[in-house]
Amino acid sequence: MSVQQVIFISFALLTVFSAIMVVSLRNLFHAALWLVLALLGIASLFALLGASFFAAVQILVYIGAIAILLIFAVMLTRNIMSDEVTQTNRAWGLAVLLVSVIFFIIIGQISSWSGFSQPLSEFTYTGQETILALGKGFVSPSGFALPFETASVLLLAALLGGVYIAMDKGKE
Amino acid sequence: MLNQWLYIGIFVVISVFLPGVAILLARILSPKKPNAIKNSVYECGVETFDKTWIQFRIQYYLYALVFLIFDVETVFLFPFAVAYNQVPLFMVMEAIIFIAILMGGFLYIWRKGALTWR
Known part of the structure; x- marks a missing residue:
């Protein structure tokens, strides 16, 4: 095993372990921290995939904003912090069975696809060029100019909707 | 590629290691003579007068929500800002439209008073 494989396996195990902790812990606040x-x-x-921009975005948006939003949501909710709620119900055995059957069906289907065993081709962009290509792709009319502007409208809708719902209307 | 990440990895390891060592050393070295007063819950030196897990104000959530929106906006604008020198004026206008649409939302919530602390 190469060093890269060892690093990948340790990070993958860390991810899977903390994901299991998120769904199995009773205390919601601890679950948010594991998230x-x-x-x-x-x-x-x-x-590890060489997508440094996405790694930065993942930390900036998901950890910096979404996880904090979740922690705020837990802190804002009354009485949900108590440990008396169970994480399982009667159907958990059936759910495990169904999920594993569906998992193996999906894996079986994907592995019959010819691209599955094909090794990934080397990334042609190096360093800053990926972000340059992404930035040009966002704004060029032949690229993703329309989705880029649509994302702005989507963010506007999220901003207005979120503020409208969350704002305290009683004191206006 | 991995060499660049090695620096970040070293910093991550150090940042976990230092507080871990500090907590562990304190636990090993400190004398343990607990009594009722030492074990009592306190905040900022005074005794607590209510439950620790209280419901926070909804205003915090509003701020986090607005922060999240502008965080995502930054993610979209950052690649454009890197490529700024290499794109024609037409594409710069697109980015300005992108900002203008969100600026409209910003002005709306500002006028609505969502940004004032009550």
Whole structure:
């Protein structure tokens, strides 16, 4: 095993372990903290793939904003912090069975695809060129100019909708 | 490629190691003579007068939400800003439209008073 494989396996195990902790812990606040670690594991996987921009975005947006938003949501909610809620119900055995069957069906289908065993081709962009290509792709009319502007409208809708719902209307 | 990340990896390891050592050393070296007063819960030197896990104000959530939106906006604008020198004026206008649409939302929530602390 090469050094890169060892690094990949350790980060993948870290990600999977913290993801399991997120869904199995009873205390919601601790689950949110484990979620931060899981997201950090995802970011390191992006970094291993050479997608440094996505690794940075993962840390900036998911850990910096979304995880904090989740922690705020937990802190804002009354009485949900108590440990009495169980994480399982009666159907958990059936759910495990169904999920594993679906998992093996999906893996079986994907592995019959010819591109599955094909090794990835080397990335032609190096260093800053990836971000340059992404930036040009965002704004060039032949690239993703329309999705770029649509993202702006989407963000506007999220901003207005979120503020409209979350704002305290009683004191206006 | 991995050499660049090695620096970040070293910093991550150090940043976990230093507080870990500090906490562990304190646990090993400190004398343990607990009594009821030492084990009591306190905040900023005074005794707590309510439950520790209280419901926070909804205003914090609003701020985090607005922060998240502008965080994502930054993610979109950063690649454009890197490529700024190499794109024609037409594409710069597109980015200005992108900012203008979000600026409209910003002005709206500002006028609505969502940014003032109540």
